[in-house]
Amino acid sequence: xxxxTEHELHRRRRSRNVGLGLVLVAFVALVFALTVVKVRQGDxxxxxxxxxxxxxxxxxxVSQ
Amino acid sequence: MTDTHAYDRTPEAEFGDYIALLKPRVMSLVVFTAFVGxxxxxxxIHPFVAxxxxxxxxxGGGASGALNMWYDADIDAVMKRTQSRPIPSGRVQGGEALGxxxxxxxxxxxxxxxxxxxxxxxxxxFTIFFYAVIYTMWLKRWTPQNIVIGGAAGxxxxxxxxxxxxxxxxxxxxxxxxxxxxxTPPHFWALALFMKEDYHKAGVPMLTVTHGRETTRxxxxxxxxxxxxxxxxxxxxxxxxxxxxxxxxxxxxLFIIGGWRVLRRSEDAAIADNYATERGVFKLSLxxxxxxxxxxxxxxxxxxx
Numbered sequence: 001x002x003x004x005t006e007h008e009l010h011r012r013r014r015s016r017n018v019g020l021g022l023v024l025v026a027f028v029a030l031v032f033a034l035t036v037v038k039v040r041q042g043d044x045x046x047x048x049x050x051x052x053x054x055x056x057x058x059x060x061x062v063s064q
Numbered sequence: 065m066t067d068t069h070a071y072d073r074t075p076e077a078e079f080g081d082y083i084a085l086l087k088p089r090v091m092s093l094v095v096f097t098a099f100v101g102x103x104x105x106x107x108x109i110h111p112f113v114a115x116x117x118x119x120x121x122x123x124g125g126g127a128s129g130a131l132n133m134w135y136d137a138d139i140d141a142v143m144k145r146t147q148s149r150p151i152p153s154g155r156v157q158g159g160e161a162l163g164x165x166x167x168x169x170x171x172x173x174x175x176x177x178x179x180x181x182x183x184x185x186x187x188x189x190f191t192i193f194f195y196a197v198i199y200t201m202w203l204k205r206w207t208p209q210n211i212v213i214g215g216a217a218g219x220x221x222x223x224x225x226x227x228x229x230x231x232x233x234x235x236x237x238x239x240x241x242x243x244x245x246x247x248t249p250p251h252f253w254a255l256a257l258f259m260k261e262d263y264h265k266a267g268v269p270m271l272t273v274t275h276g277r278e279t280t281r282x283x284x285x286x287x288x289x290x291x292x293x294x295x296x297x298x299x300x301x302x303x304x305x306x307x308x309x310x311x312x313x314x315x316x317x318l319f320i321i322g323g324w325r326v327l328r329r330s331e332d333a334a335i336a337d338n339y340a341t342e343r344g345v346f347k348l349s350l351x352x353x354x355x356x357x358x359x360x361x362x363x364x365x366x367x368x369x
Contacts, residue, residue, distance in 0.1 A: 012078035019079030030116065034179055037112045 077160070081150045085133055085161050086126030086168075093353075094125040094221045100357045101225030101240055104303045104364040109180075109229050116179040117228040121221055124172035124188045128217070130165035131196035134158050136204075142266040145259065165196070180228035187227050191220040208271040215248030216241075222357075239298040240360075246291040247353055250284045250323060254346040257281070257326075258339035281327045284345070288323035292316040295356060303360055305368035311359035315352050322348050 098121040102114055109117075133140065133151055137158055140146035150156035169192050177185030199214035207213075219241045226237035256263075256272045257280060263270040272280045295316050299309040322345040329341055 009076055012076050015078040015080070016076070016082075019082075030119075033112060034116055037110050041110065 075155060077150065077156045081155045082164060084150050085130040085156060085164055086123075087129035087132075088126075090129060090218075091122050091126050093218070095122045096354075097240075097244065097357055098122070098221040098225035100361050101222030101237060102229050103225075104236070104360050105226045105229035106302065107229040107231075113179055114228070117176060117184070118225065120172045120176040120179060121188060121224050121228075123168055124176070124192050125221065127165045127168035127172055128192045128195040130161050130168065131192075132200045134161040134165060135196070135200050137161075139266045139268060143261050143263070145261060176228070181231050183231050184224055184227040187220065187224045191217055191224065194220070204268060206269070208269045208274040210269065211252045212249050215245050215252075218248060219244035236298070236301045236303045239294055239301060242294040243291070243298060243356060244353065246287055246294060247349065250287045250291070250319070251346065251349040251353075253280050253284050254326065254342050254349060257284075257334070257342045258346070277331055281329070285320075285323035285327040288316075288320045292320060298356075298360075302368060303364060305363040305366070307366065308356075308359040308363040308368075311355050315355050318348060319345075319352050 095118055099114075099118045102109075102117060133149055136146075137149075137151040140149050141152035146152065151158055151161055169189075173185050173189045173192070176188050195214070195217035199210065199217055203210040203214055222240040222244070223233065223237045226240070227233065253271060256270050257277060264273045271283060295312045296309070298304060299312050322341075325341050326345055334342060
């Protein structure tokens, strides 16, 4: 049997931890779902990747 | 064992105290008006993107609420209505509220940019800045026009919602702004007339304190007159229609009549019946705004002109 008493403080601290945990889980789910929606819509996803690619170079340069 | 009572002096907050920092009741108005602004816009966006957009606009509103509570803790501690807020009651430290407000504001703006577009995100950032800095830190303690100009912060959400869908501003979104902007002064001053708060003690220059209650009554009536043309004008744009127009005409007539009755009353008569008319007009103002935005929603659903 653990030799400690539950202070009212621990209840408040737990409520904070559980609350923040749920918020983080919800945020992860939200970003995932948003990603799925954006990818399905075919939005532009290519970012600059530190070297020129055909898709990110202006059209005139490609044709030269 | 002398440190056992140290906890009692700086009590740790529970989760609900941080929720209270975000002013949930103000947030519900932001959610509603932002959603209507987004819904009535002529551009269709994916329902989940719309949901996320409204959520992040609301989060931005909550963040500015937390920043407001951080800065105004000294005022809140003086006035009875606000004494039980998380910071004056000692449940949350001022620094914590500042941190929560800044972090949530950053998250809300970045996520709105990623979910909708960066124009809407910039608009949200400006709104948070306007409420937290222009209104809370500057206007509120400086001029009796505080709630008039500060009301702009509460009027931006439908414009941000519209911007999420369209990526811009148009006459419809500007008129939705005007509807809330000119509605705010009569709404708040009606409250100020019957909530005899210690604004004076707290050092907030409310119109009732600086210019007297007679002037406040005149201002209430004046603003109901200014408000009506904008409400009707909104009904003539692409988001309007017969349903909205009918609601707008009736609601504005009632509001003007209410403003007139507030104007005609003497302070003695008001004290005699415990501000029954002022309370009635305040309640009417809540229905007024709700009815207009609900009518816009229904009108967009059944089709406009």
